[in-house]
Amino acid sequence: METEPWYEEGLRFLCTRCGNCCTGAGTVRVDEAEQGLLAEHLQIDLAHFQKRYLRSLPDGKSSLIEKPNHDCIFWEREQGCAVYAARPRQCRTWPFWRANMATKGHWDSAAQGCPGMNAGPVHDAESVARTAANDGTSGIVPDLQEWT
Ligand code: SF4
Ligand code: SF4
Known part of the structure; x- marks a missing residue:
């Protein structure tokens, strides 16, 4: 018999846009489809996007790079996520x-x-x-x- 998850009553969430999850440190995985969407959003070609905005992870996948202060490369202190409409799945989920x-x-x-x-x-x-x-x-x- 399947047991109910610990969150069977559901979970509350509403983003305050504080930016904590876009700053400080972390890995933002981007698969090839997401890379294509971001490149299109930025109106640059895919190869340019990959060279400028990605770094390799130990498992061979790709992450967005960070600014020197460890904020996500697309986080702008004043305006928030600069690629919000095309942000990766990891950010949406x-x-x-x-x-x-x-x-x-x-x-x-x-x-x-x-x-x-x-x-x-x-x-x-x-x-x-x-x-x-x-x-x-x-x-x-x-x-x-x-x-x-
Ligand atoms: S999802 Fe990110 S921006 Fe939204 S409230 Fe949580 S830490 Fe802040
Ligand atoms: S892509 Fe946007 S939402 Fe995702 S971590 Fe970077 S700034 Fe935050």
């Missing part, structure tokens, strides 16, 4: 990432840095699970001790 959905402890830990979590409208368990299954991340769930 936060906070319903597999790593956050693994346990309530993982969710609570992530919520410490995201004021939008546990606020706003309820997202039902089915849509949360659907989003997490295709979140655009590596899918690796860190040990909760490392996560906190």
